[in-house]
Amino acid sequence: MPSVPLRPDGAEHSIEVELQPSGDDGAFAARVADRRLDVTIVADGPDSGFLLCDGGVRRFFLAADGSIIHVWIAGRTCRIETLAGRRAGRSARPPVADSGEVIAPMPGTIQQVFVRPGDRVEVHQPLLVMVSMKMELTVAAGRAGRVRTVECQEGRLVDMGQILVRIEESDAS
Amino acid sequence: MFKKVLIANRGEIAVRIAQTLREMGIGVVAVYSEPDRAAPHVAAADEAWPLEGQVPADTYLRADKIIAIARERGADAIHPGYGFLAENAEFASACRDARIAFIGPPPEVIRAAGDKINARRVATDAGVPVVPGWTGSRDAGRDAVRTEAERIGYPLLVKAAAGGGGRGMRRANSAAELNAALDAAAREARAAFGDDRLFLERCIERPRHVEIQVFGDGHGGLVHLFERDCSVQRRYQKVIEETPSPASSPDLRAAMADAALRVSRALRYVNAGTVEFLVDEGGRFYFLEINTRLQVEHPVTEMTLGCDLVRAQVLVAAGQPLPFAQEDLLPRGHAIEFRICAEDPAADFRPCTGVVRRFRPPLGPGIRVDAGIVEGTAVTPHYDALLAKVIVRGPDRPTALARARRALDEFVLLGVTHNVGFLRRVLDHPDFAAGRVHTHFLADNPITTSNGYLPDEALVIAAWAALRRNSSGHRNECIGDRAPNETDGPWDAAGAWRTL
Numbered sequence: 001m002p003s004v005p006l007r008p009d010g011a012e013h014s015i016e017v018e019l020q021p022s023g024d025d026g027a028f029a030a031r032v033a034d035r036r037l038d039v040t041i042v043a044d045g046p047d048s049g050f051l052l053c054d055g056g057v058r059r060f061f062l063a064a065d066g067s068i069i070h071v072w073i074a075g076r077t078c079r080i081e082t083l084a085g086r087r088a089g090r091s092a093r094p095p096v097a098d099s100g101e102v103i104a105p106m107p108g109t110i111q112q113v114f115v116r117p118g119d120r121v122e123v124h125q126p127l128l129v130m131v132s133m134k135m136e137l138t139v140a141a142g143r144a145g146r147v148r149t150v151e152c153q154e155g156r157l158v159d160m161g162q163i164l165v166r167i168e169e170s171d172a173s
Numbered sequence: 174m175f176k177k178v179l180i181a182n183r184g185e186i187a188v189r190i191a192q193t194l195r196e197m198g199i200g201v202v203a204v205y206s207e208p209d210r211a212a213p214h215v216a217a218a219d220e221a222w223p224l225e226g227q228v229p230a231d232t233y234l235r236a237d238k239i240i241a242i243a244r245e246r247g248a249d250a251i252h253p254g255y256g257f258l259a260e261n262a263e264f265a266s267a268c269r270d271a272r273i274a275f276i277g278p279p280p281e282v283i284r285a286a287g288d289k290i291n292a293r294r295v296a297t298d299a300g301v302p303v304v305p306g307w308t309g310s311r312d313a314g315r316d317a318v319r320t321e322a323e324r325i326g327y328p329l330l331v332k333a334a335a336g337g338g339g340r341g342m343r344r345a346n347s348a349a350e351l352n353a354a355l356d357a358a359a360r361e362a363r364a365a366f367g368d369d370r371l372f373l374e375r376c377i378e379r380p381r382h383v384e385i386q387v388f389g390d391g392h393g394g395l396v397h398l399f400e401r402d403c404s405v406q407r408r409y410q411k412v413i414e415e416t417p418s419p420a421s422s423p424d425l426r427a428a429m430a431d432a433a434l435r436v437s438r439a440l441r442y443v444n445a446g447t448v449e450f451l452v453d454e455g456g457r458f459y460f461l462e463i464n465t466r467l468q469v470e471h472p473v474t475e476m477t478l479g480c481d482l483v484r485a486q487v488l489v490a491a492g493q494p495l496p497f498a499q500e501d502l503l504p505r506g507h508a509i510e511f512r513i514c515a516e517d518p519a520a521d522f523r524p525c526t527g528v529v530r531r532f533r534p535p536l537g538p539g540i541r542v543d544a545g546i547v548e549g550t551a552v553t554p555h556y557d558a559l560l561a562k563v564i565v566r567g568p569d570r571p572t573a574l575a576r577a578r579r580a581l582d583e584f585v586l587l588g589v590t591h592n593v594g595f596l597r598r599v600l601d602h603p604d605f606a607a608g609r610v611h612t613h614f615l616a617d618n619p620i621t622t623s624n625g626y627l628p629d630e631a632l633v634i635a636a637w638a639a640l641r642r643n644s645s646g647h648r649n650e651c652i653g654d655r656a657p658n659e660t661d662g663p664w665d666a667a668g669a670w671r672t673l
Contacts, residue, residue: 002640003636004636004639004640004643006632006635006636006639008627008631008632009519010519015632017632017633017635017636018636019633019636019637019640028633028637030629030633030636032629032632032633035629037629037633039630039633041633041634041637047530047531048531051630051633051634053630053633058630060630060634061531061533061585061587062531062587062634062635062638063530063531063587063588064638064642065527065530065588069635069638069639070530070587070588071587071631071634071635071638072531072585072586072587073628073630073631073634074582074628074630075581075582075583075597076594076627076628076631077585077586077587077591077593077594078627078631078635079590080627080631080632080635082635082638082639105520105523106523106524106525106526106554107526107553107554108524108554109228109554132523132524132526132554133515133516133524133554133555133556133557133558134556134557134558135523135524135558137523157554160526
């Protein structure tokens with residue numbers, strides 16, 4: 001039975017969704033967690049169409065971005081992560097902060113860097129300020145330790161997910 | 174009348190200005206930064222010329238480059254839109270020196286209104302109530318400031334004379350916080366505006382933000398175009414605006430309009446302007462500031478009055494009298510605007526970037542969408558997060574709210590994370606529905622930002638998309654890249670597109 005684990009944006013747990021073709025006209029027997037439903041999907045383009053279910057007709061649009069699938073259906077815009085199709089290094093979730101790698105939470109320009117290699121930092125201590133779309137954001141240390149490297153420069157653009165600062169255990173130096 | 178106008182802006186406002194110019198038979202010149210090479214405002218123009226560079230400081234803020242292009246291309250006038258150079262008196266002055274009409278107030282008016290200490294004095298002299306405060310003197314010592322602060326009473330706001338949009342502004346809840354607030358506000362104002370003059374104002378708790386649109390023509394014509402209520406804000410940024418204000422009685426509206434006209438007359442106001450007021454819980458109003466530009470939220474006024482403010486701006490800048498008299502301006506119905514921004518409400522409204530993969534704005538009776546995006550537009554971190562505005566109008570507020578629900582439900586935007594779902598939930602909040610909001614409404618009433626319960630249908634479609642992609646052997650990075658004639662068995666589903 002073809003199935004795929006999906007994680008709705010913000011949810012902690014994934015949901016297993018099964019989809020079994022039940023004809024050649026776009027009909028499927030679907031199971032979402034413990035709920036069963038019969039649907040027909042009529043595509044009118046590579047990324048859009050209609051979902052027919054229980055007498056209702058729902059317009060849908062979708063756009064895939066790596067492992068994330070953006071879906072608009074019946075007035076709702078949803079961001080859903082497909083866990084099966086995920087490739088190494090393309091996780092949509094940023095690495096956890098306490099790995100010591102401080103990453104850019106958004107694309108933008110580095111406005112000010114407060115730390116230098118060798119500095120001791122406390123958890124939540126501001127490391128730098130970045131600006132994106134006229135909004136300032138202070139990026140803080142996810143853990144205490146010593147700054148190993150600063151991998152960004154004031155005035156430079158950074159991508160979302162780019163490593164900005166590496167922090168190591170104080171006693172490791 | 175002008176033959177050619179250069180629009181010194183980008184995004185939705187540049188597109189909107191181009192629409193009016195085209196209707197008036199005036200040639201449209203666009204300018205663009207490198208990331209905006211293929212932006213909608215470029216496509217909306219008759220000719221478009223590059224401003225080399227990426228960031229605003231190298232492009233849309235470069236008065237010299239923009240004026241040089243206007244001269245080379247023979248543009249008679251420049252429309253600055255909002256933001257960027259719109260309230261820059263030096264730019265307006267440089268346009269005049271280059272014999273190019275600036276579509277906005279004269280530089281003297283921009284300068285007089287832009288200095289908030291001066292604007293406060295003008296309002297006071299015109300007999301308009303201002304927020305109790307102190308504009309001080311440059312060399313006042315900290316002891317004198319402290320004494321004045323005690324007289325005004327806490328909590329109070331320390332504001333920058335050159336400030337705007339919450340920058341250079343700090344709140345002091347008590348005398349103990351005053352020094353830190355003064356230092357922080359001065360530092361921010363110096364960095365942002367190169368001017369660290371400050372003043373103090375009492376903090377009005379839970380105020381409404383109500384503004385009056387004014388318009389002068391320099392021939393003695395001066396009218397008001399009623400109010401806009403912009404109380405739904407987040408960090409001093411407006412989110413939803415409407416007219417009429419749900420809180421305005423006919424008496425309050427008339428008094429505020431009269432006050433706005435008195436301030437405008439004292440400033441010898443020409444072209445479009447907005448006089449902003451705070452209205453406290455007791456229904457008293459206080460002058461706040463004057464914005465000498467076309468506002469983001471101007472469409473709600475256009476929707477209820479059936480006028481075109483950009484057209485009026487162009488006519489007045491060309492030396493003509495106002496196209497409407499006060500008695501012609503009769504608002505009808507209720508209009509509401511929603512700002513669609515590239516931001517993630519679930520992550521503290523962090524700005525988001527990406528490529529617009531799908532954009533289907535709502536259609537139908539009473540709906541207007543001003544957009545600066547099309548499918549394929551790259552949303553970059555260089556500029557404001559405002560992507561589009563949805564404006565609805567109905568015969569009354571409940572009808573307008575119902576129309577707004579439909580418009581937001583039908584709004585399709587995929588590829589960039591946005592705030593449409595959040596705005597839709599604000600609409601459902603009982604206080605918003607009842608019109609009982611103030612500028613701290615969003616801060617005091619956390620609107621759920623998560624998607625919450627996801628419909629099964631969305632998960633089925635996501636599974637269908639994922640399985641279809643897997644069955645196509647990872648040939649493509651994105652589903653959208655698939656050629657329409659690739660077939661993958663049942664995952665293609667039924668549909669006409671295979672034969673297209």
